[in-house]
Amino acid sequence: MQTAVTNAPTRPPFKRRVNLFWRTVFARSYPRLIGMQREKSWLFFEIVLPFMVACSYVFVYKAIGAPHDYIGFVVLGGAMSAFWLNMLWLMASQLYWEKQSGNLPLYIAAPNSMMAILLGMALGGMAATCVRAAVIVLAGSLLFGVTYATANLLPALAVFLLAMVALYGLGMLFASVFLLFGREAWHTSNLLQEPVYLVSGFYFPIKSLPVWIAAVASIVPLTLGLDAMRQLLFAGSGAIGFLPVSIEIAILAVLSVAFLLASKWALDYLEMLARKEGRITERRR
């Protein structure tokens, strides 16, 4: 070879990277935002069916004469389950489909960041998910007479946002695994879906679970996020909270930072490993 490698930096300038990041986020969210308008069948499958699941739990609690706050727990849990599914199937597992459809090599060979691609997927998917969650909360509250501690709405919203950051950080971490694996990782997502409904207490307070199970389940940000929101929104539920709200917020903040840093590292490392093993363009797995 005639020449030596240039001593150029290994990354483009910061301003360029920021511009590229947000353009990528917006562009990758676009197919999902447009998809909501062009294929409206999701309204039935994504809203009506999950709402019916939440209703069934409400009627169980009514039948056994559980405290009225439990109905609020179910409505809130039903709404939050949408975010778990969104993270699991429209973010963590999405790279499997991108690999199958041939988009993944184009994402990798472009100068954009994979975190931006994943964030775009998440935000695009969240538009539909937020509609689903809002409909469940509104319809559930109106149908079953759920009342909320309105003074705590803003703190509850802050907890929700923090839980979302941590949840989608975890989603990015899961997604990085799909760079290396295909169908195997897909099975893992399948495996995680239902057990998390149970151990994260979507339809009951996690204090009902053995402490060690609740503690392990706290690695899923929705567990503590949901518990803290319930404590804030339902006046009489402080006694059945798993941990004090301030501690749950602190843990969520730590999880947010940890998952985002870990996902950045994992995306870089697993991309390198996938390039080494030739997995990025391999579709047969």
Added chain:
Amino acid sequence: MSESLAIEAEKLGRIYKVRGAKKGEARELVALQDVDLEIGRGELFGLLGPNGAGKTTLIKILTTLLLPSSGRALVGGLDVVTQHGLVREQINMVSGGESSGYGLLTVRENLWMFAQFYGIDHATSYRRIDEMLEVVGLSDRRNTKISDLSTGLRQKMNIVRGFITDPQILFLDEPTLGLDVGAARDVRLFVRRWMERRDKTILLTTHYMVEADELCDRVAIIDRGRVLACDTPASLKRRLQRDAIFHIETSYLSSGSADGFAAIPGVSKVTHRHSDDRTAFEFLLKGEDVLAPVVARMTEKDAKILSLHKREPTLEDVFIDLVGRGLTDGENGHANGGH
């Protein structure tokens, strides 16, 4: 670095570990071996080889999708292993038969989305998209969902996707695969026009000889992971100008009978293909005088000569001379090495 080089490869190699049918059984497949290449800025360089020759593996390495097992490669003077982030700023790629994009989005929306991944502002993106859709004859389908496009139209969209980011170095991996003759011609014309601009480089892989001959400034012939020759198409063909190339069609000759021609003194290479009732031979002869024993042998085999003509050497002849078989052999033809 030398400013004049867009792509450099030195002793580049890639070995795949292939899993066997039984658990724990693994073997190694050498996809690239000691590949040396130097491609200048502004050059349209062709990689010519049959399926499985290593063309796509080389492109994957150069586009930072795959790490080499040995050697090193520079794209735009940047190392594809350690400076992949910067390499990606300079390149784009299009593969034949790719199914990228989202079916729910229109042609224009998909192209806009991919342009955003390169940080191109909206106005510039839309301007380039509209210009290029016009050039490839797709402007009337700009608002069609890509799920409603035919394979050929979708490939045209993919080709536009590669060009709208105005990359310094573009990798086209079998870009006309699956296109009809007219669409392939449009694409070649478009590529040629784009290359008229200074400092743009294209690395094109193809197994269509005409495409390589018509488009490329230089061509490397690659087979089984090795570069066998690298030169301009004209220089490659000049290698064979001392020889005589004859195309002879005869009545049907069984493969066993047809294989015997390679043994005739003066026959450098011979390939044959069967159709329903005839056999078509391509002879590379050391001189025109070798034709007489060839025809005599055909007469001995009771083959009726239906047509015979001499022609100028093509890149396919060069390929056969170097590799010992045709590009599509193994699928529908045979070749025999001479002496």
